[in-house]
Amino acid sequence: MKKLKLSTNQLIAKQPVKELGFKSTDELENYVGILGQERATSAIQFGVAMHRTGYNIYVMGESGTGRMSYLRKYLETEAKRQSPPDDWAYINNFDNTREPKVLQLPAGHGNKLQKHFDEFVDSLLLTFPAAFENPTYQQRKSLIEREFNKRYDQTIDEIEQEALKRDIALYREQGSLSFTPMQKGKAMDETEFAQLPDEKRTKFNNDIGELETMLNESLVELPQWKRESNEKLQKLNQNTIDQALEPLLKPLRKEYSNQKNVLKYLEAVKQHLHRSVIDLLADDRAMESKEDSSKRAALIELYAPNLVVAMEDNGVAPVIYESHPSYKNLFGRIEYASEMGALVTNYRQICPGSLHQANGGYLLLDANKLLEEPFVWEALKRALKEKQLKIESPYAELGMLNTITLNPEVIPLNVKIILVGSRDIYYVLQQLDPDFHEMFRVLVDFDDRIVRDPDSVQAFSQLLKNRADDEGYPPLTASAVSRMVEQSSRMAEHQREMSAKIGDLFDLLAEADFIRRMGRGRKINHEHVDRAIAAKAERTGRVSKQILDEMLEGSILIDSEGEKVGKINGLTVLSIGDTSFGSPARITAAVYPGSQGVVDIEREVQLGQAIHSKGVMIISGYLGNKYAQKFPLAISASLAMEQSYGYIDGDSASLAELCCLISALTDTPIKQSFAVTGSMNQYGEVQAIGGVNEKIEGFFDLCAARGLTGDQGVIIPAANVRNLMLHQKVVDAVRAKQFSVYAVNHAEEALELLTGCKPGSLNSKGEYTKGSLNFKVVNRLKEISELSKEGS
Numbered sequence: 001m002k003k004l005k006l007s008t009n010q011l012i013a014k015q016p017v018k019e020l021g022f023k024s025t026d027e028l029e030n031y032v033g034i035l036g037q038e039r040a041t042s043a044i045q046f047g048v049a050m051h052r053t054g055y056n057i058y059v060m061g062e063s064g065t066g067r068m069s070y071l072r073k074y075l076e077t078e079a080k081r082q083s084p085p086d087d088w089a090y091i092n093n094f095d096n097t098r099e100p101k102v103l104q105l106p107a108g109h110g111n112k113l114q115k116h117f118d119e120f121v122d123s124l125l126l127t128f129p130a131a132f133e134n135p136t137y138q139q140r141k142s143l144i145e146r147e148f149n150k151r152y153d154q155t156i157d158e159i160e161q162e163a164l165k166r167d168i169a170l171y172r173e174q175g176s177l178s179f180t181p182m183q184k185g186k187a188m189d190e191t192e193f194a195q196l197p198d199e200k201r202t203k204f205n206n207d208i209g210e211l212e213t214m215l216n217e218s219l220v221e222l223p224q225w226k227r228e229s230n231e232k233l234q235k236l237n238q239n240t241i242d243q244a245l246e247p248l249l250k251p252l253r254k255e256y257s258n259q260k261n262v263l264k265y266l267e268a269v270k271q272h273l274h275r276s277v278i279d280l281l282a283d284d285r286a287m288e289s290k291e292d293s294s295k296r297a298a299l300i301e302l303y304a305p306n307l308v309v310a311m312e313d314n315g316v317a318p319v320i321y322e323s324h325p326s327y328k329n330l331f332g333r334i335e336y337a338s339e340m341g342a343l344v345t346n347y348r349q350i351c352p353g354s355l356h357q358a359n360g361g362y363l364l365l366d367a368n369k370l371l372e373e374p375f376v377w378e379a380l381k382r383a384l385k386e387k388q389l390k391i392e393s394p395y396a397e398l399g400m401l402n403t404i405t406l407n408p409e410v411i412p413l414n415v416k417i418i419l420v421g422s423r424d425i426y427y428v429l430q431q432l433d434p435d436f437h438e439m440f441r442v443l444v445d446f447d448d449r450i451v452r453d454p455d456s457v458q459a460f461s462q463l464l465k466n467r468a469d470d471e472g473y474p475p476l477t478a479s480a481v482s483r484m485v486e487q488s489s490r491m492a493e494h495q496r497e498m499s500a501k502i503g504d505l506f507d508l509l510a511e512a513d514f515i516r517r518m519g520r521g522r523k524i525n526h527e528h529v530d531r532a533i534a535a536k537a538e539r540t541g542r543v544s545k546q547i548l549d550e551m552l553e554g555s556i557l558i559d560s561e562g563e564k565v566g567k568i569n570g571l572t573v574l575s576i577g578d579t580s581f582g583s584p585a586r587i588t589a590a591v592y593p594g595s596q597g598v599v600d601i602e603r604e605v606q607l608g609q610a611i612h613s614k615g616v617m618i619i620s621g622y623l624g625n626k627y628a629q630k631f632p633l634a635i636s637a638s639l640a641m642e643q644s645y646g647y648i649d650g651d652s653a654s655l656a657e658l659c660c661l662i663s664a665l666t667d668t669p670i671k672q673s674f675a676v677t678g679s680m681n682q683y684g685e686v687q688a689i690g691g692v693n694e695k696i697e698g699f700f701d702l703c704a705a706r707g708l709t710g711d712q713g714v715i716i717p718a719a720n721v722r723n724l725m726l727h728q729k730v731v732d733a734v735r736a737k738q739f740s741v742y743a744v745n746h747a748e749e750a751l752e753l754l755t756g757c758k759p760g761s762l763n764s765k766g767e768y769t770k771g772s773l774n775f776k777v778v779n780r781l782k783e784i785s786e787l788s789k790e791g792s
Contacts, residue, residue, distance in 0.1 A: 030469070036449075061448065089103045090350050570585045585644060
């Protein structure tokens, strides 16, 4: 059995400080790129360079591998080589205000145009109504009014002269005309008129009727006169406005002479100003009711472009990360204002989304967050297919938005989408969405682990230097780097690999620097790293400490010495939050005559999950294959993970369960100074399991708390030796021969260690060596089989 015992060199892959080739990281160059992700970087380069439709990118891998930071840096580098995309602005559609038009401008011209329109509005306020106070305008306006009044007055005068001839007066009062009889040059009142003879009253009435008829006939053309006068006044106003606008528009036309769409809009603004200037700036009532600030705001609302995308003329292609990819944050929204209890909006209320900002460049999105938002995924696919960016409310189609809204003109869309998410999401989308592969043809897969070799260790050292420089930490000593390499391998659970979760290692570096500052150290050394690791274990170790205390008190029954039949120490891993720890657990077995087979108590009470149940069923297969070739396997046995009150999954307890079952079957005691972990197949071959370091350390902590005797140890699969990166306290105990770690390839090796009995082998007659453990198993199974026959 000595060959199964592992040496201290096999328990951890130390990183020799001398092999690093430096004393501290200030001797190193900066690292460029992302560590150990050659496949991913090649895929990114291909995806970014491929400009055909559908070659959007899905980036998958574990968080903390540096995928997002590398993506942003790489995209920003690529963006610097590209010209900035055009600016986009929404402008008023004077023909149909519900359908704003879009204005495309060269990069950097959007802000300039917006500034020019602000100045244009200020100039309008200075120009109007001053332009209408010009003496020439006032003279022409007065002339038009006089011409109208002259025609009117002449007509009235003629009627008045005729009335005087008939002793009748014409009165003008508040815009109305009336006739009154006169006597001796004075108008008569009703009493005087009533005292006149009937003939005279009749004559007056007839004359007044004739005069009224004459008046109506003479003024029948009055509306036409008024219309002609208004047309002349309107033409005068337009000419005056045009003359006043020309100096304001001329520099704008010159500035944007090469941009036909801007010139077209300027002409539309000019035509609309014919009406709005009178209403807003020249109307006396409007002037009295509005301050200059409100007039300016009204003009801005009518004419100033709503700039939704603004680039620098000497800038680069945009790289946008949307942390909250809701519908409105991606596609933009239309806002509303309340006026007199009603919701109103206009083109100035159109707000851009991330797709607007990233148009012509790159947009990074978190896949998980994206898929959680309603309507977004389908809308994004539709926009990418149609290459159009449309602002609309998804709730309007559902009848949930009843107010009048806008229908802005669409903007052409040319953007590279980079989705960052987990592998699970990628495979689900591949399976359930037939459009996904067509839209995201490039897969970037970030590895979780990095090969640990001299080159990667050197690169990792340089990466630590980069981080220290970026965060303002002092250099790391070679011993600190060595400890960080070992911790990385422990996180990867492999002696020849390192973890790609650089973010967690950077957190450890930050905590080590904090400890250095508390101790006023000049550089970060291995002691700071060790203390940071220990401090985190202390912070997150409440539950593990509580379980250990309960074991020491006897609340949880775990033996670490002596021998017991049908009882064995299994090893489990518990995960809580971002920490995991190992804990021994007692497994018991009971065997009795019958034909129920091996019963998994955990499964029967619905605490055992599928993989755990599979492991128990494999034990039945092993027993039948190994021992029941000449007689039927008739056995009733039960297995239980004692004092377990939660769900149990995984098959790493199957080796311990087999050993426990054989102990109960043959009444052979098992050494309680051992704990066992390992999966097995139906032929007894021991297979690798996960969490081997935590499991070993969990049992070691219990033994160390009770006192190490030198007889205690752990049995693990030989396939897990490469995964050992044990804590130094375990290595030191093994070196002092106070604790042992054994690696087995077959279940019989574990049985021999646990029971001290030789398993035995088949002789030429097909029988096991007399007195061996296997001999006892066969005999006991025969007895149970015969008892079953007798009972039947």
